[in-house]
Amino acid sequence: MAVLTLTQEIERPVADVFATVAHVGDFASWNPTITTSRQLVPGEPANGVRSEWHLKGFGTVVEELQEFEPNRRLRIVPIMRTLGGGHRFTFTDRGDHTRVDHELEMLPKGIFKLMTPMMTRTGRKNLAATADALKRYLEHH
Secondary structure, three states: OEEEEEEEEEOOOHHHHHHHHHOHHHHHHOOOOEEEEEEOOOOOOOOOOEEEEEEOOOEEEEEEEEEEEOOOEEEEEEEOOOEEEEEEEEEEEOOOOEEEEEEEEEEEOHHHHHHHHHHHHHHHHHHHHHHHHHHHHHHHO
16 A cells, blocks of 8 residues: 655645646646546536546546545545545645645555555656646646
């Protein structure tokens, strides 16, 4: 099991940062670790909303929004037989900027537990790339 954490500050209001992360069907437009993304059902982001992503290093994955609290927190959870966990984003309103605490939990299942070291390296790299891309997108968009 790997739990990776990262904290960042983004020079945008919390509502902007939260909305960008909550629209999981749009991740490929700003996140270089995802080549394609689409929301699987129409509507606004909320608990249970699913999207489909093609992640570099993992392939096509269905992701589900959980722990959805507008402008405070959300978790993106992979729906996979081989991997559990998820990416929790916690947002702290700092007025004209936002603190984002990332927690990426990777729980390989079955035979895939043997791949934990490789998954941890890939996860650490993807977490840093996601945080950097989120900041770059929001501060220069």
